[in-house]
Every structure is written in C-alpha cells, then in structure tokens.
Amino acid sequence: QVQLVESGGGLVQAGGSLRLSCAASGRSFSTYAMAWFRQAPGKERQVVAAISWSGGSTYYADSVKGRFTSSKDSAKNTLYLQMNSLKPEDTAVYYCAADRARAVVPSKAEESYDYWGQGTQVTVSS
Secondary structure (H helix, E strand, O other): OOOEEEEOOEEEEOOOOEEEEEEEOOOOHHHOEEEEEEEOOOOOOEEEEEEOOOOOOEEEOOOOOOOEEEEEEOOOOEEEEEEOOOOHHHOEEEEEEEEOOOOOOOOOOHHHOOEEOOOEEEEEEO
8 A cells, every 4th residue: 555645735926836745655656657636626637747657757737838847756755746937727736646557658547546645735826
C-alpha cells in the first residue's frame, strides 16, 4: 500500500508562485509514474502534469504549459509541482496520484492511477 500526502497549498495573489509537494510512503516510489490532477468547484477533475517513472517523460496540460513544472525526487520519495505565474483560474484542489505500472510515457487518464492523496487547496486571488 502506498500513501500520498500533499502539502504546500495556500492562498496567493495572481502572478505569484507556490510549490506543492507530495510525499510518498513505500519502497517502490522510484518505479511509479506520477501525476498532478486538480478539481475546481463544479468542474471535473483534470490532469495538470504527469511524469514517467524515470522522470524522463513529462506531460503538461496546455493551460499550465510554461508555467508549471513537475519533478520527481526518488531519493526523497517526493513529487513536486512548481507553479509560477499563477492565475485565478488555477484555483482548485490539487491531488497527486501514483501509477504502479512502470510507464515510460505517463498516462493522462485518472483510471490509470492506483493511489491518490487527500488533496491540497490552492486559491489564487485576482
């Protein structure tokens, strides 16, 4: 069983930055593809960024490309999401997720992910 715990959310003004962290338990973190999803009020959960097990392949949603960067530190069992130039439309609950499959190309689909964190709120004020 893997547990994922997100942190780093909060309230920030538009144009500001936040870094989210996702701490993972378990020895297999290095072999997991990982992803960040977000869910805004009244909207479906959507993928924001995904990273392959090795970190060599990444995906970013068009809405965050060039502003967000995801990275994986296997030595620390931690996934990061650096968010810059934040916009009010980035306001959402952000979730990290882990895919047990040793995916070379990370999946964008929710159903591919086996473990989920509890989420952390990010609020961007205008």
